[in-house]
Amino acid sequence: MADANIEGSRRIAEAAKKYGVPRFIQVSSYNADPKSKSVFFATKGIAEEVVRDIIPDSTIVRPAPMYYRNSPFLNELFTLTKPGGNILLKQSVYPTHALQVAQALEKIGYDDSTAGKTYELYGPEKYSKAELREMLKYITHIGMYGFFPAAIGYDFPLPEFGAKLWCWVNEKI
Structure with missing residues (x-):
């Protein structure tokens, strides 16, 4: 995790700085926090700090779980039996569509006033994974x-x- 999230981000940011890239946008993850108990969210939070040390005016984007056709987020909900499924279905999320995140990234990329800021991209409504699964069962x-x-x-x-x-x-x- 550390190699992918922290060291990968460091290398990309250093290359961007070296070659004079005018804007740098780091796509992180919701709940990114260096003090998190989750290794994934902790390494994402540390990666954000590393990027900001190298390029102080970089923009950080933290999208919520994204859904789209055949997305891992939706496919996780289709699984009929899964170890720990009862725990997973209790989690609550603010899902957002991948196209909305792409549109936000496009606007951020062209708007210089977003430099140095952090954006959290969430959907408008909170759902438990159990509620989402019920909706998907009805649709599919x-x-x-x-x-x-x-x-x-x-x-x-x-x-x-x-x-x-x-x-x-x-x-x-």
Whole structure:
């Protein structure tokens, strides 16, 4: 974690400074804090400090969990059984769409008044992961008769014959 989050950020920031990059935007993570008990969030927080030491007017962006087609965030909620799933579903998040984060990054990149600031990009509403899962179950028909995983965005690299066979077996079961 330290190599990827801290040392990777350090190397990129040093290269940007060396080659005179006019604007530097560090995409971090929500809950980034050097004092966090989580190794991930602690290394993200330390990386922010390292970047600010090298490039003081860098902009820090902390997006909340992002959703988009086939995103890891949504796929985690599709899993029917998962060790510790009861704990995961109690977590609350303010999910945001990846396109909204991209639009914010574009605006930040062109607006010089954002230099040296930190932005936290959250969605407008707080949800528990259990609530999100219930919404997704309704939309994707998880657990309903005739459920086919491809309906929720999974891509099966099957020839047409294999897909027809899968559907026939699913129908008989």
